[in-house]
Amino acid sequence: MAAPLRIGLAGLGTVGIGVVQIVQKHAAMLTARSGREVVITAVSARDRTKNRDADLSGFAWETDPVALARRDDVDLFIEVMGGHEGPARDATEAALAAGKDVVTANKALLAHHGHALALAAEAAGRVIRFEAAVAGGIPVIKTLTEGLAGNEMRRVMGVMNGTCNYILTRMEDAGLPYAQVFEEARQLGYLEADPNLDVGGIDAAHKLALLASIAFGTQVSFDAVEMEGIGAISIDDIRHAADMDYRIKLLGVARMTGRGLEQRMTPCLVPVGSPLGQLSGGTNMVVLEGDSVGQIVLRGAGAGMGPTASAVMGDVVDIARGLRIPTFGVPATALTVPVAAAVSAACPWYLRMTLLDKPGALAKIATALGEAGISIDRMRQYGHSDGQAPVLIVTHKATRTDIDDALARFAKAGVLVGEPVALRIEEV
Amino acid sequence: MAAPLRIGLAGLGTVGIGVVQIVQKHAAMLTARSGREVVITAVSARDRTKNRDADLSGFAWETDPVALARRDDVDLFIEVMGGHEGPARDATEAALAAGKDVVTANKALLAHHGHALALAAEAAGRVIRFEAAVAGGIPVIKTLTEGLAGNEMRRVMGVMNGTCNYILTRMEDAGLPYAQVFEEARQLGYLEADPNLDVGGIDAAHKLALLASIAFGTQVSFDAVEMEGIGAISIDDIRHAADMDYRIKLLGVARMTGRGLEQRMTPCLVPVGSPLGQLSGGTNMVVLEGDSVGQIVLRGAGAGMGPTASAVMGDVVDIARGLRIPTFGVPATALTVPVAAAVSAACPWYLRMTLLDKPGALAKIATALGEAGISIDRMRQYGHSDGQAPVLIVTHKATRTDIDDALARFAKAGVLVGEPVALRIEEV
Incomplete structure (x- = not known):
């Protein structure tokens, strides 16, 4: 059997404790599934004295997650602290630089620095897995x-x-x-x-x-x-x-x-x-x-302790089993720089607004839509009260640009009370 | 970049052709994701002359899938022929014996011979993946x-x-x-x-x-x-x-x-x-x-060409990327022999039957349930027609054994027309 996979766990909040509980409770099952032992060797968190729902006595303690990330007895660094700058980022970078694989639940960190981290991981021959960062327990x-x-x-x-x-x-x-x-x-x-x-x-x-x-x-x-x-x-x-x-x-x-x-x-x-x-x-x-x-x-x-810890442990077992794939599925150097679509695809829209109870108010709205090139699928005006009339419109397909154009025309028409609401109707 | 992954594809029905189409259409994408080329080198099917919706001219042809499984230019044997005996089984065994990994869509083969095949794969240091065998495109x-x-x-x-x-x-x-x-x-x-x-x-x-x-x-x-x-x-x-x-x-x-x-x-x-x-x-x-x-x-x-071929290709990319896990998640030698539960867990049941229009018929059914230890949650008797009365019963929790006991008592009571229907109500 291969050598044990040694985990350094940074963060002992809900998710971190959930990970400790799974590793302790299911040691034999994890060994059978991974083909090697999965052990936590060291942990870090801000407050050592806090009462936590797990026995941490067998783990080395580091106050500084960066020091944890660099420990010789750590093969895999788990980051469940959160925050897209500061300790989470520093420790993740330190772990990769020190030749450790990384499992993280940190969506903000990856959303802001994912590409740089993926490049760093691949330069170091290490992997970053982040199942827990998206949709909790769902793989x-x-x-x-x-x-x-x-x-x-x-x-x-x-x-x-x-x-x-x-x-x-x-x-x-x-x-x-x-x-x-x-x-x-x-x-x-x-x-x-x-x-x-x-x-x-x-x-x-x-x-x-x-x-x-x-x-x-x-x-x-x-x-x-x-x-x-x-x-x-x-x-x-x-x-x-x-x-x-x-x-x-x-x-x-x-x-x-x-x-x-x-x-x-x-x-x-x-x-x-x-x-x-x-x-x-x-x-x-x-x-x-x-x-x-x-x-x-x-x-x-x-979200929640169990589901998020489950996602972290799925990544841990993957790494223990030897699965090594690039962070975003292809080598980071092969990822293209996306051109953001200037205009999102056309779809039907739901528009709700309140009109002043003035003659011609609804006509002005209908005219503004026509001028913005938007045709109306359904329109409904509700009864007036307090000199105001709620109006509901469902449009045929239109782009965000068309809708913004129409909303600007609505504003100029001077018949609105408050801000209109415009929501896409998504075909699913 | 690693050497290409060379596929031998046995079976050119709907799923096989779906696999050919993906490999041909998405060659660059598969290479980027796998870190190596994915190529089909040889195929086999019963009828070479049949008109198929793919260009097969670049592939070697074997009439015998066992010969295909043993070819030197095949690293990965894909079995999409079906059948749990005969060529599918023979060729899968031959592939493992010849040191090839196997991807199969064959649920019957694995349901009948999965354990023996898993043992054979692990003895040969090879893997069997079978995503396409269960629930089509769902991973x-x-x-x-x-x-x-x-x-x-x-x-x-x-x-x-x-x-x-x-x-x-x-x-x-x-x-x-x-x-x-x-x-x-x-x-x-x-x-x-x-x-x-x-x-x-x-x-x-x-x-x-x-x-x-x-x-x-x-x-x-x-x-x-x-x-x-x-x-x-x-x-x-x-x-x-x-x-x-x-x-x-x-x-x-x-x-x-x-x-x-x-x-x-x-x-x-x-x-x-x-x-x-x-x-x-x-x-x-x-x-x-x-x-x-x-x-x-x-x-x-x-089911269907696209979804099933998608599942096959997920396995292919896994193997191309180097993922190597035991067939059923733990080494075959570590799988336990299951003890089949003699009595399945208790649950509520839906019972429908037709009673003869005789005095006391319903009472006999209710008595039989009581004697079988089953209590009634809801019971409904519908209007008689043609001397028959449909009866619907929802029970409190009962085991299959209890229900079988009750059904036997119903039969003895001599008041049934035809067979009763007994269905579990599953808590989901």
Whole structure:
């Protein structure tokens, strides 16, 4: 049997302790599956005195994760600290430079520095695996990089922020406004310290950028993701969507078009009867479309101790078994620089706005749409109250540019109360 | 760059031609992803003169797949002929003996001879991969063997025969009886030459036995799968189930219990709102439950040229990249001989029967259930017609043994018309 795989574990929060628990509880199973022992030799975390739900007495302790990454008795460095700068980045770079393989759950780190880290790993002859960084326990990185390796990918989609999906589902189920459900989620501890990472779509956009890199063989390009949070979604939007047999999801979509790489993380309407439309609560779902395989849908817990630790351990066993593939599926030097699609593909749009109760207000909106080259599929004006009239429009296919043009014309027309809401209707 | 990976392809039916098409169309992509060229050097099929939808002129031709398996210019033998004896078995054994890796789509071969082949592969230092053998394009073997390698598996479930799911869905949607939809499916070419492979549950049971081996570290034990086809399901059953918010699926379930390994492929009722309940048409779904990851659901096309060839090519790229893991996830010598659970776990049951219109008939049935130790959750008797009364019963949790006891008592009571239908209600 090969020598044991010796792990240095940086970060003893929920995920780190989950990893310790699996390694300790399932030692024999991991040995059988890996063909070698999997052992943790050293750990690091900020506070050594904190009470943690695992026996750490057998591990060497490093206060500095960089020192941990460089230890001679570490073959594999696991980074579950988080943060895309500072200790996480420094220690990951140090680990690669010291000839260690890396397993990380850090989507922000890879979204910002993935290409540089992939180059560093390959220069050092080491690998970086990051299953836990995307969609928690769902083995989507593996499925895309390995299982579907025979496919030219057409489109990658995902609901990959459980907190946003929880908020949208709860708004619909309980008929509560966004602000109230947001506050509930905060009190339940579902939100990041900076909630904009969740509800602003940033966290999910990190994940999408990683999937897009693998799917299309391009360098990670997080800055090019069109991003829009769920803060503007009202209970009315959710109800209008439901009336038309749609649900609203914070949906990531990436595809390679003739005009370049399209990446977006925005609230979209999806059919109620589709797998994405049926997804409720904090669960994640990823939809992968390839030229041979058609559509593959993966569903599971997107966060939490067990699922995230499961993903980390899948990577650990891969490395223990000797699987060595490039970070994003092809050598980093072969990844192309993506041209961001200046115009995303045309799709139907859902538009909701409130009009002043003035003669000709609706006509001005219809005219503005016509001038922007957008034709109307359905339009509905609701009864006036307080001198205001809610209006709902579903358009035929239009680009983001067309819609932005129309929204600018709406603003000039001087008949709007507040900001209109414009959401894509995604064919799934 | 490493030397090219040279493929010998045995079988030029739908799947074989799909593989040829991917290798030819995506040569550059496969090279980038594999780190080496992937080439087909030789092929074999029964009829060389047949017109096929691919250019085969660049490949050597062998009439005998065993000769193909032994060629010096073949590193990897792909078996997509089918059949669990004869040429498929002979050629697979010959390939391993000649030091070739094997990729196969042949569920029957592995369900019957998987353990012997795994032993042979490991003795020869070769690997067998078989993603295409289970659930078509869905990378479920990879997910279970690799992605969830950190989990002790709790339960594996799946709808893995698209034809059966098509028949059941079509019966429900069109309100047509089984015999008529069966005939439709036959005319559409959805059925195997021996339709019992589909509607008898055999094909799906082959797949379940392979998943169970990986999930529980046991030698493939196809003979121990409790198997029941869909032929006894009537449109009435489908309607009664729908009235109670259930759908009927040919569902495979494997789990390790305190009493041993439970494997069954039988029609079950599942909640309409669950992912399994929402699955319609020919699509496949596999549900994997692990102690850390919770529940992972995978959905996709379970058959067809593109999806099956995609699965084959995923295995090919794995082997080209150097991934070498034991056939069933742990060395074949470490697989345990499973003890088949003599009694499968208790669950609620759906019972449908037709009673003679005699005084006391229903009381006799209720008494028989009580004597078998089964308590009734719901019972409904429908109006009599022609001196017969349909009766529907949902039981509290009972074992298969209890139910068989009750069914024997029903028969003795002499009040039944025809055979009763007994289906598990699976918690999903």
